[in-house]
Amino acid sequence: MYLETIILVHTVLFSRIIAFPNLALNGSAIQSSVYRVYGPSRVIDGNRNQIFYGESCCHTAVGQSSAWWRLDLGYSAYIHRVVLYYRKDQPDRLKGYHLYISNSFKENNPNSGHECFHYPMSTNNPTIIQSKTCDWTGRYIVYYNKRDDLEAFVELCEVDVFGCYVGRYGSQCKSRCPVNCNNDTCSIWDGSCASCKEGFKGDRCDQVCDKGTYGINCSTSCTNCKNQSCDHRTGECPTEAGCKAGFHGSKCSKGCSANTYSENCQLQCHCLNGITCNDVNGQCPDGLCDPGWRSNTCSQKCEVGTYGPNCQNTCDNCKYTECNQSNGTCIHGCSAGWKGPKCEIRCEKGTYGPNCQDTCDNCKDTECNQFNGTCADGCSAGWKGSKCDMRCKNGTYGPNCQDTCDNCQETECNQFNGTCTRGCSAGWKGPKCEI
Incomplete structure (x- = not known):
């Protein structure tokens, strides 16, 4: 239960009064050194008496070139205002001080974090009550002073810290920030969110992202999802819809890899020499396909009896007209009258039939039809028949x-x-x- 509050006026569209608690009263303090019994906890005991010997002030050791006092609030808080009450009879020792706010603290590096205020080493003494507006989020408040001589002291009598712990806002910080505020952070004045969690928008993050947008503050678009429909939090595209042509991945954020195209990049193209096709429609540059493929997207295999780039070659001499669609080699050998890997070589004189494996030695002058072996000029002596194969x-x-x-x-x-x-x-x- 907070022991003290401060009443502050904040203007948004109109003025209103909001009372914030003094968070310092729930904290713990340490300082760089202690002079006699003047320890750090005196500064957060609720006693604003600025008379040093009234036992309400701290004091660091003498003979130091730097000195610091640190307050730990226990949790990160939005700190609106810090009020320092310094020793009444030594205002000159307040000159040059720094006021820092941070979420981490190291004793060997006390002067780090966000600098809320710095009082210069001017000739004028500062007032012994310093009220500074910080409007910063942090867990630690550090008062730090450094001098060129050995006259650096911390002689604070009280420090008040007004604001709300992260996740709270409003009078006495009684209200919780809206559930969809990012990092549970909102304005301590009206609860408006600094930013929204993934999938939400609006001052209070109570509106779901519009179709086609997602993420923190709905700031990212999912235009590559088919129908521009995606999960308003993660941006993942519905499995049943998938991605527009040219994209793939759970968020349709990845372009098609080489030689793939269409919706979800599910189709392959086979452009000549591996040249990449258009990832949307699959068209190959100049319409040239790898051997064995055809169509304007080079995605269809050659029909039976054709082979080569764009399937422009035929393998009519192959048995059953079946050949390798890439290089044209005959799968089942050659039709009668032909030989060679592609059956493109006519049978030589004296041979005929499939792969030219038969001979017509009994034909006159060993001349016969390359396909069926019939003798063109009749038979040699001793033989008869159309192929001269009968004695x-x-x-x-x-x-x-x-x-x-x-x-x-x-x-x-x-x-x-x-x-x-x-x-x-x-x-x-x-x-x-x-x-």
């Missing part, structure tokens, strides 16, 4: 087996040259029994 029957010989050896014994002769193998029938002579 001459007994009693026949020569090209296409068109000659007969009727005069040979039992009509048996060499199928190639017609010479009789068992000799001649009665009445005939000669190698072929033709005489």
Whole structure:
């Protein structure tokens, strides 16, 4: 329970009176040194008697070039005003003092933090009651003095600190700051928030962010979310909606990585030589695709029978017209009449069929159709048939087996040259029994 208050007038749109408690009475104090029994706690005992020997003032040791007194409020507070009551009979020792407010304190570095006030080393003595408006947030109040000689003293008789602990405002700090104030901080006068927690706006942070905005004070936009709809606190885009074309991530704040595009960057493009496509519509520069891909976004694989950049090449000579869509090599080998990795080489003379694996040695001059093996100029001696793959029957010989050896014994002769193998029938002579 605060023991004292100060009544202050604050003007916003009109004047009003607000009483703030003296926070110093709940604090604890230390000082750089102690002269005799004049310790630091005397300064926050509620006794404003400025007569030194009235046992209400502190005193640091003599012979010091610097001296300080520090008040710890226990918690961070918004400090509106600090009132110093100095020793009545030594106003000159008040010259040059500094008043600091901070949220941390080190004895080896007491003169740090926010400087609320500094009284210069002027020729005029200051008044022994110093009332200073600080309007700053902190836990520690430090009175500090430094001299060029050994005449630095702290001889405070009382220090009043008026304001509210963080999270409170209004008369006697009885009201709590609005729940959505950032860091639980609000104006001690009217409770308006200095800034809002993520997802809220307004003087009292009681309004949810408009559609398309989020974060602290609704200051960030989520324009990359599809339909500009996002969580008003975190900015995350709804999973079912996702991101606009060209963006991905939970907040749709990341641009598409190389070779991806569309909503949520879920589609891939295959531009020639890995050149990046437009991350929104996927179009490739100059419309050139990597081998195996086609369309203006280079996102469609080549159809069966085509391959290469933009699928402009065909693999008609491959078996089933199936080839590797990138380099055109035939998957199942070649159709009849062709050979090579891409089946782009015609069968050589004397060969035919799939991959040119068959020969037509029995054709006249070994010339045959490269596809089906039919002999163009007939057969060599001893063979017949469209592919010259049938031996001459007994009693026949020569090209296409068109000659007969009727005069040979039992009509048996060499199928190639017609010479009789068992000799001649009665009445005939000669190698072929033709005489």
